[in-house]
Amino acid sequence: MPGRLRSFSPGCAWQLLRHFSHSPLAQGRLGGSYSNAVVIAAAVRTPSVSFQAEEQQLAGVVLDELVKRSSVPREEYKQVIVCSSPTTPAPECRERLTRVAKDLGLQCDTLALQDDVCSLGGLQMALDSLQRVGDQCIITGDLRCQVMQPTHGVLANELMAVQQPRSRTRNQAGAASSTGLTTLGAAALSWTTMQTAQRLQLQPLALLREFAVEQDHEQAMYRLKDRQPVTPSEIHTWNMVTGTQKAIPEGVLGDLHANRLCTHDFRQITASHLLTHLVHSLPAGALGCTFMGMPDGRSMVLVLEKLVPSIDQVQGLPLITLYTREPCPLCDDLVHRLEERFAGQYRLEKVHIDRKENVRFLRLFRHDIPVLFLNGQFLCMHRLNEEALMERLEALNRSR
Structure with missing residues (x-):
């Protein structure tokens, strides 16, 4: 299987963590006030x-879901940057990707990447673009064939419902069985600036605090001004x-003073999957840090703050907000539930x-009501997702 991220040796990984545990990130070339x-x-x-789906079909489903979750008007999106399978010609x-964006009503630039570092390269391009032209929204994503996705710790809030038939194989006994976790x-992720989020009356999930790429020395690519x-x-x-998948050496958690230290096999994760899980799993107000390696020897560090x-x-x-219309029997059933x-x-x-x-919400949710948001952030649509709501309510109770 082709690598998507550089494979760290355990010793290199722990050394990198300890390196950052003894010094803050260097001051970077790109900054930003809190508003941008x-x-x-x-x-x-x-x-x-x-x-059983083609990449184009799944890309359309995922991007459509993302736009609705963000509640951002489609015309606000200016770029879509997606890393796709290397098995398909560029x-x-x-x-x-251009066809998918057009079908979804996204009149924006599209960029399909395929090289090993495209997950991180696409992210860096998006951040650079937001620094140059702040008043815009950008989508970054990963669409990979044959990724063995981990299931441990996955939250209902980060998952979308995909109405696709499962492919099935026959086991030795002749009974039908699921093919496991191999999937498209x-x-x-939907990125924008705080200023644009305020203009659109959004409640963002997380704030980017740091983004750095280490080469021969620490090179910070993004840092908020007036922030330590x-x-x-x-x-x-x-x-x-x-x-x-080797065990974490003793003392690492103590050195970092962290509540959680999670390792991921580079063959089972993409940048977009990792950041999606991180942004949903962090407690409100907490910071999460991600380290990734690149095939050329560089390392990336990214810090998010859950808002x-x-x-x-x-x-x-x-506050639960129900997007509805009259009449809507499904909405009535949801309220009763x-x-x-x-x-x-x-x-x-x-x-x-x-x-x-x-009318803004009519254009977004015309065919999807009932749609629920909790405290201004997407919760579910079509039907009540009780598991997702319980997760969010429990998280709110823990943060008090």
């Missing part, structure tokens, strides 16, 4: 099941992409998408 700080508006990935990948693995450099003792979760939604809690209750299962744990407001002042 880069944020993640939404992030989503496919579940780890086998599908011109064909570009043509397919897709994940995507992040130090390792502040990090809640460390994610490190390695080439092995707390700026929505007032009335009597300590979170909410009252039955989660009474007293939320307050509800309804937004009727068929009213003139809500």
